[in-house]
Amino acid sequence: MKGSSIYTIVYSAVLGIVCALLLTGVSTLTEPYRKANAAAEKMRNILHVLGVPFSAKESAEELIRIYEKSISEEQYGALRVYVYDGAIAVPFSDLGRCGLIKGFLALESDKRTIRGVTFYEQEETPGLGGEIGAKWFTDQFKAKTIFGPDGQPGIRIVRGGGASETNEVDGITGATMTCNKVQAMLNGAIEEIVEEFTENVQ
Amino acid sequence: MFNSATTLPGGACGPGLCGGRCKQTLKDGMWANNPISIQILGICSALAVTNKLENSLVMGAALIFVCAMSNLLVSLLRNATPRRVRMIAEVAMIATFVIIFDQFLKAYYWDMSRSLGPYVPLIITNCIVLGRAEAFALQNPPILSIVDGAANGLGYAAVLAIIGFFRELIGSGEVLGRTVLADNWYTGNQVMIMAPGAFLALGFLIAFANFIKPPQTEKTK
Amino acid sequence: MSETSPLLILVAAIFTNNILLASFLGMCSFLACSTKIETALGLGTAVVFVMTCTTAINYGIYHGILVEGAPLLSNDLTFLSSIVFIAVIAAFVQFVEMFVERFSPKLYHALGIFLPLITVNCAIMGVSLFMVLHKYSFAQSMGFGFGGGVGWAVAIVLMAGLRKKMGYSNIPQPFQGVAVIMIITGVMAMAFMGFIGMVSIQ
Numbered sequence: 001m002k003g004s005s006i007y008t009i010v011y012s013a014v015l016g017i018v019c020a021l022l023l024t025g026v027s028t029l030t031e032p033y034r035k036a037n038a039a040a041e042k043m044r045n046i047l048h049v050l051g052v053p054f055s056a057k058e059s060a061e062e063l064i065r066i067y068e069k070s071i072s073e074e075q076y077g078a079l080r081v082y083v084y085d086g087a088i089a090v091p092f093s094d095l096g097r098c099g100l101i102k103g104f105l106a107l108e109s110d111k112r113t114i115r116g117v118t119f120y121e122q123e124e125t126p127g128l129g130g131e132i133g134a135k136w137f138t139d140q141f142k143a144k145t146i147f148g149p150d151g152q153p154g155i156r157i158v159r160g161g162g163a164s165e166t167n168e169v170d171g172i173t174g175a176t177m178t179c180n181k182v183q184a185m186l187n188g189a190i191e192e193i194v195e196e197f198t199e200n201v202q
Numbered sequence: 203m204f205n206s207a208t209t210l211p212g213g214a215c216g217p218g219l220c221g222g223r224c225k226q227t228l229k230d231g232m233w234a235n236n237p238i239s240i241q242i243l244g245i246c247s248a249l250a251v252t253n254k255l256e257n258s259l260v261m262g263a264a265l266i267f268v269c270a271m272s273n274l275l276v277s278l279l280r281n282a283t284p285r286r287v288r289m290i291a292e293v294a295m296i297a298t299f300v301i302i303f304d305q306f307l308k309a310y311y312w313d314m315s316r317s318l319g320p321y322v323p324l325i326i327t328n329c330i331v332l333g334r335a336e337a338f339a340l341q342n343p344p345i346l347s348i349v350d351g352a353a354n355g356l357g358y359a360a361v362l363a364i365i366g367f368f369r370e371l372i373g374s375g376e377v378l379g380r381t382v383l384a385d386n387w388y389t390g391n392q393v394m395i396m397a398p399g400a401f402l403a404l405g406f407l408i409a410f411a412n413f414i415k416p417p418q419t420e421k422t423k
Numbered sequence: 424m425s426e427t428s429p430l431l432i433l434v435a436a437i438f439t440n441n442i443l444l445a446s447f448l449g450m451c452s453f454l455a456c457s458t459k460i461e462t463a464l465g466l467g468t469a470v471v472f473v474m475t476c477t478t479a480i481n482y483g484i485y486h487g488i489l490v491e492g493a494p495l496l497s498n499d500l501t502f503l504s505s506i507v508f509i510a511v512i513a514a515f516v517q518f519v520e521m522f523v524e525r526f527s528p529k530l531y532h533a534l535g536i537f538l539p540l541i542t543v544n545c546a547i548m549g550v551s552l553f554m555v556l557h558k559y560s561f562a563q564s565m566g567f568g569f570g571g572g573v574g575w576a577v578a579i580v581l582m583a584g585l586r587k588k589m590g591y592s593n594i595p596q597p598f599q600g601v602a603v604i605m606i607i608t609g610v611m612a613m614a615f616m617g618f619i620g621m622v623s624i625q
Contacts, residue, residue, distance in 0.1 A: 246447050249450065405601075409598045
């Protein structure tokens with residue numbers, strides 16, 4: 001009986017159904033947590049770049065609560081802006097060298113000085129392009145301006161280091177391509193900000 | 203590739219919960235028949251996730267869970283499974299446990315899930331899990347199969363932890379994210395974090411294992 | 424969703440992001456079958472074929488059935504994707520095995536047990552999973568699948584050639600066998616990293 005085709009079919013069907021049921025059960029059980037985590041990730045990055053105080057150990061629900069309390073989302077045309085106490089954060093997303101790079105650029109309320117930059121999704125080479133996620137790289141952007149000494153908007157990631165101007169940061173050795181892509185997408189976001197907030201710029 | 207000579211006589215349990223073979227099975231899985239250094243299985247993930255010690259530990263935990271549970275299920279159903287769909291049935295059972303683990307990881311340890319990426323679902327194709335199901339769980343009683351699964355998982359986790367420790371230490375001067383070799387004098391050796399470093403680390407580890415315990419020309423069991 | 428051309432993805436999958444030397448997939452069969460060049464070539468070709476076809480099928484199933492809002496079934500069934508992918512791969516390999524046995528018994532005997540073992544080759548499953556992760560379009564997935572297969576084949580044939588030469592070398596006892604192969608693969612991986620400048624994805 002065990003060797004017969006009918007048994008094989010019945011066995012396969014039962015095994016398939018049991019597995020599918022088990023997986024559906026687990027998936028439904030964990031769904032609220034998984035969805036909360038996915039939503040919280042983006043929020044965590046917005047909170048982080050704007051400098052909103054929160055503990056790294058916060059649960060997803062806590063984060064969502066803090067976010068809803070502190071951040072207001074505003075839409076300026078096609079630009080979505082996250083506002084916290086006057087400071088704004090703007091998302092950017094574009095193709096890096098290896099895959100999509102997503103991040104946020106936060107400006108102080110004067111809309112000139114950078115409060116911070118964060119990259120929350122990237123697939124660059126660890127140790128090279130991946131260093132854009134490292135603290136040393138993102139910390140460079142703090143207190144830099146989005147305008148150059150000539151008054152033109154735009155930041156520069158200087159290859160080989162030696163950044164001196166208020167709108168320049170050091171690049172990553174061996175990751176020129178990634179840095180070029182990041183520079184382009186940051187400047188894209190800056191352009192959009194300047195366009196929308198021209199009344200704040202002299 | 204799958205050594206299949208670990209059948210117990212008659213497959214029956216002797217005195218005690220697993221016929222007194224638990225200790226031997228445990229020792230075998232962890233040391234004498236270590237899945238990575240002796241059986242040379244499960245290499246893909248051993249290379250991919252060992253760039254940081256934390257990732258290695260979570261992957262190790264994943265494998266202990268999946269291997270033990272799938273061994274249990276395969277062993278429980280060993281007399282009911284028809285030969286023709288044997289392999290696909292094993293893969294289905296393994297896949298179920300892997301996805302369960304993945305779902306729990308996404309729910310409770312989101313950051314870890316992102317770090318490990320697609321390598322958790324890839325446990326389904328991990329040769330260790332399938333190999334143990336095929337070579338041990340099909341011929342042995344359930345309790346012993348769990349022990350074997352857990353033992354192999356532990357052996358795997360141990361090797362991963364060692365590789366992960368060295369790769370993270372030499373590559374970035376950190377262990378579990380905390381700086382051990384201070385920034386001011388130690389510049390991380392980037393190669394160790396990247397792909398070639400993984401291959402080199404594993405090569406030296408296997409050579410070391412061979413050095414301590416020279417392989418016999420024909421392993422008789 | 425990104426604008427990288429499929430051809431570029433294909434070339435990258437062979438050289439700069441080689442599925443084996445950079446993403447570590449497909450190691451087990453790589454170690455087992457790289458002893459002879461003919462076997463390596465035969466297995467490599469089989470893998471290219473299986474990988475390209477299963478990537479196509481898995482893409483269709485993922486976007487046609489599993490994704491939320493898909494044309495055939497609108498629930499979010501992505502948690503089943505791993506188990507569905509591996510089932511597709513297993514069924515396809517079974518089909519290929521029957522086909523090869525019928526039309527080329529010589530190749531069937533040469534490949535032996537390694538043909539069914541393609542099912543658990545992590546590279547094939549890995550390519551489907553990466554395709555989902557990187558959100559590739561169909562053309563990009565095809566480039567990635569075909570390129571990944573060719574990259575894997577290139578790596579295994581190279582190793583087979585090197586192992587043949589190594590037969591004349593004096594390798595210290597602890598390193599004989601897998602250990603020295605790992606070290607050589609590490610060096611190969613470093614060499615392939617030199618291709619990074621070759622592909623500029625913009």
